[in-house]
Amino acid sequence: QNKATTTSTNNNNYISITMTTRVPLSTDDIIPPSSSSDDGKDSYYAKIPILKRRATTTGDSKKDPICVIVVGMAGSGKTTLMAQLQKSLNLRDDEGDDNAAANNNNSNAIIESTTSPPQSKRAGYAINLDPAAKYIPFSSSIDIRDTVDYIEVMRQHKLGPNGAILTCLNLFATKFDQVMAILERRAFPLENGDGDENDDDKKSDGGPVKEEDEATSKTDETQQQQESHVNDNNTKALDDGDNSTTPNTTSTTTTTTNNSPLDYILIDTPGQIEAFTWSASGTIVTSALATTFPTVLAFVVDTPRCAASVHTFMSNMLYACSMLYRAKLPMVIVLNKIDIVGCEFVKEWMEDYDSFQEALDDASSANGYSDEMAGGGSGYYASLTRSLSLVLDEFYNHLHKVGVSAATGEGVEEFWTVVEQAAEDYEEGYLVDLRNRVEEQRMKERAMQRVGARKLVRDLQEDGQL
DSSP states (O other): OEEEEEEEETTEEEEEEEEOOOOOOOHHHHSOOOOOOSHHHHHHHTTSHHHHHHHHSOOOGGGSOEEEEEEEOTTSOHHHHHHHHHHHHTOOSSTTOHHHHHHTSSTTOOSSOSSSOOSOSSOEEEEEOOTTOSOOSSOOSEEGGGTOOHHHHHHHHTOOHHHHHHHHHHHHHTTHHHHHHHHHHHHOHHHHHHSGGGHHHHHHHSSOOOHHHHHHHHHHHHHHHHHSOHHHHHHHHHHHTOOOOSGGGBOGGGOOOOOOOOSEEEEEOOSSHHHHHTSHHHHHHHHHHHTTSOEEEEEEEEHHHHHHOHHHHHHHHHHHHHHHHHHOOOEEEEEEOTTTSOSHHHHHHHHOHHHHHHHHHHHHHHHTOOTTTSSSSSSHHHHHHHHHHHHHHHHGGGOEEEEOOTTTOTTHHHHHHHHHHHHHHIIIIIHHHHHHHHHHHHHHHHHHHHHHHHHHHHHHHHTTOO
16 A cells, blocks of 8 residues: 655646555466456457458447458459449449449449449449559549559659569558458448547547537548649658548548448559568558458459460459458459450369360370470479379369450459359458457467566566565
8 A cells, every 4th residue: 555645846847756555466466367368359459441341230240341452463354354344333233223324334334333322132332452553443432542543652662563563552550450440430430420439529529429410520531632633742741751541641532521431442553563572561561351251362364375385364363362361351253354265264263173184185195395394204304293293182162263365354353252252251251350360469468468477467466675
């Protein structure tokens, strides 16, 4: 028990503490109990948005929008596919809907209108993470180019093209928590309208804050920022070291007077796939999305190039396998450009091991390769190729595959069906693994606390204070 007294001397206040009584302590007062209550688990779940929603709601995962991260080799057609996917989100499933037909006359129609709700059963949200793209054929609600100037990064930091892309992603990742806040407000407008996020505003202003007023103010701010020179703003941001994703990262299309929840969130990544998949910023972005929404990787494959060479197909599959191993997220293999070459042969290679071996033998004999350089025979290269194909044969069992044409839109509806199936795998795979990792981390921290408490008890006993 401590007794505190306050004394004033020369207008300087100080506190003197006098020990009057020794409070007896026991071991139970120091070492935390190893109870199996769910209080600690709830506190850990509160740090992860998707686990918090699952714990506080009825557990209906269908209410969560599905996040689709579009990745793939350069030239595979990722950006064109994004435009086709966005266009399909504006189409109604009802036949003979004149309004939907009118809304889709423009190929670059935005996902959501600022004046009236879209006539669609599926609502989407697009994000562009390619800072080097001069033109994108879809309308992005959040665009990295509005925050970081790719050319200015190259000039100021004296970087090459790939280094500048990586630096832009790193700068954008430092403020990605603000992007996630925008996505959560847009994905769950009703919950955020009545949730805890507005409590501070209610207390400070003495009343509830209307969403319309907030939307209007954001629109005014965005319009004022668009009137200014973007490059000057980006240069100043880079000079100050602050590239924030405040409202200037979103265009006027993100102002949501429509409170309908989202169904899909589309993420377009840079053409240099390694800049996103093997960088710290890519891991931050992927983890933030995967711990907030059901997330699926869409790996886009150039089907005509695979038809020209079985080794190109295997290289694509090896890269997809490495991404699956790194992200641990469900993956959809998108066989693009089927308007040029059909994808049935690729599906056959993935489903029938013998069929792929025959394709390897045919390729080796047709090209006149020796045993050391071809898939057939007994050379080192042949042994490596067949061993890798045997490993990939097991890998194919955990993949979803679909053929699409980003140019004509063929197969897009089937793509959405496969994405829904992959989202179910997220619930049964990644989410379960996430809960296990959270529980493991919680138990490790509790064990460390008990070890530290035992050391404290031992030290107090040696000093005779316990």
